[in-house]
Amino acid sequence: MRKILCALCLLLVCASPALAHKLKLFVTGEGGQVVGSLYFAGGGKAGQLDGLVLDSTGQVVARLRTGDDGSFRFTPPDGGLYRIRFETADGHMAETSIGTSAPSLPATSAAIPAAVATPDLDAALARQLRPLREQIDALESRARLSDIIGGIGFIFGLFGCYAWITAWRKSRT
Amino acid sequence: MAHIPDGIVSTPVLLAGAVVAAGGIGLGLRRLTPERLPKVAVLSALFFVASLVHFPVGLTSVHLMLGGLAGLLLGWAAFPAIAVGLILQAVLFGFGGLLVLGVNIANIALPAVLLGLAGRGLLARPALAHPAFAGVVAGGGAVAGTALMVALSLALSGREFQVGAQALAITYVPLMVVEAVFTAALLGLLVKVKPEALR
Incomplete structure (x- = not known):
């Protein structure tokens, strides 16, 4: 998992002057x-x-x-x-x-x-x-760093909510 | 390209894509156990940023997709992971249209899951093939599958299949090589240092 996180950070660094293919x-x-x-x-x-x-x-x-x-x-x-x-x-x-x-x-x-x-x-x-x-x-049309970070944060938040709801349901039953 | 914009594909293709995407996401959510959630979230984020890593090819450029990697590590759970990544790419970066999201999800996630599962099958039989080969199958295969599905989506919307396929091949063949190498390298690393990540 840590390796994947490292790879994620690396990709993020590569991506900073981001180009959009459009x-x-x-x-x-x-x-x-x-x-x-x-x-x-x-x-x-x-x-x-x-x-x-x-x-x-x-x-x-x-x-x-x-x-x-x-x-x-x-x-x-x-x-x-x-x-x-x-x-x-x-x-x-x-x-x-x-x-x-x-x-x-x-x-x-x-x-x-x-x-x-x-x-x-x-x-x-x-x-x-x-x-x-x-x-x-x-x-x-450029991808901005704030958009990239915001998107990643959104993804983790979304899956975090999903985990929260499943945990909550589990504790009720 | 994998991110089809709005106004390109016809309504039947839109509907078919939406059905496939909804079905795949449903199947994926069922397999989304609490223990696997963090892995799915990380790969979803990885997929989201991978589209910003560009390689120049001729006049245009291609970007990493990493669908095969997601399929390999997540199986059907790659469907919701890729869907979330694609929705955010469309909203934040304007990659691909919003109406065609279903088609784009289906085009990227379906080959990713199927070839990822094939790669997992290969991984489970180490005597049959080297782990890196499973990465090549999943990484390269998913890109080829996506190219084929994009060409089909365009053809079913009334465009020449051959013209579209040829135009796609120019950018997708180099991407296939890049992705096969990247997935194989990452898989080789995971098999060596963190085999439990592949479970």
Whole structure:
């Protein structure tokens, strides 16, 4: 039992800069275009993968293919809500929605007075902010140490409760 | 991959997975005697963190599963242990969807228990095979079984079986080797220093 506990601790140490093995999709609007990137959380870019753009009724509007760096871009036919969906052959899937009409496009112009906000400036800002937003997106999917420790604690607590209940039942009979 | 996300498998597969998972957990809970509880808890925690240990394979990476080890040490009790680990992985790390939990539990735990029991059978006959071989059977076999079940789940949901199986083989064959070696090494150690842990 002690050996197993040691192995557990060792795994925990190995795991600290934890990588999550999960397909992630980042999408943002840039000018009139929708740009995005597809990657494995904490890992490499998912290049040369086929994806679909679906409209709100589930009709295929466009087909996408990521470049070697996992990026893609397309011009939506018109405003509205679209779903972008990528799938790999071994059962990974990433899906996200994006509104391309002006108000629901992940807006970066909220703090800028309307008089200053020209489409050019909007697009430039969106471009500048994109790496930052991508970074935040990637950070969110990282397994945090607190989650790992919390999970282990939860498991021991759960089985502890089970042991408690069985012991209690035993003592009553 | 072993952790199928939501929106991939069809409803019949979801239901079948849920039934298998519930049945396996029920069987496992019956064998969960108070004396075995700590061992089950430790292996559940081990299974939970094992998914964070990654090995790069090509563009993506694979992570340890240790299902075979759990099956070997716990038998049917591995079912609830793996189920708890998978639920927490889904909730805390977002590995795999919540709706497909039944399918994921069945895909990982069923081969783990069956090949773990096969490994135990080998362990009980030391004349027949070296203990390390039992580890290879349980560790490597469980990964292969899981790959097969994932490919089947995808195929039954209307995807090409061969395409899925080929894509899975790329990542699962290296994982099979890693897991076989790891399980064999750990089992060899346990047989030598703590044979009672295998009871």
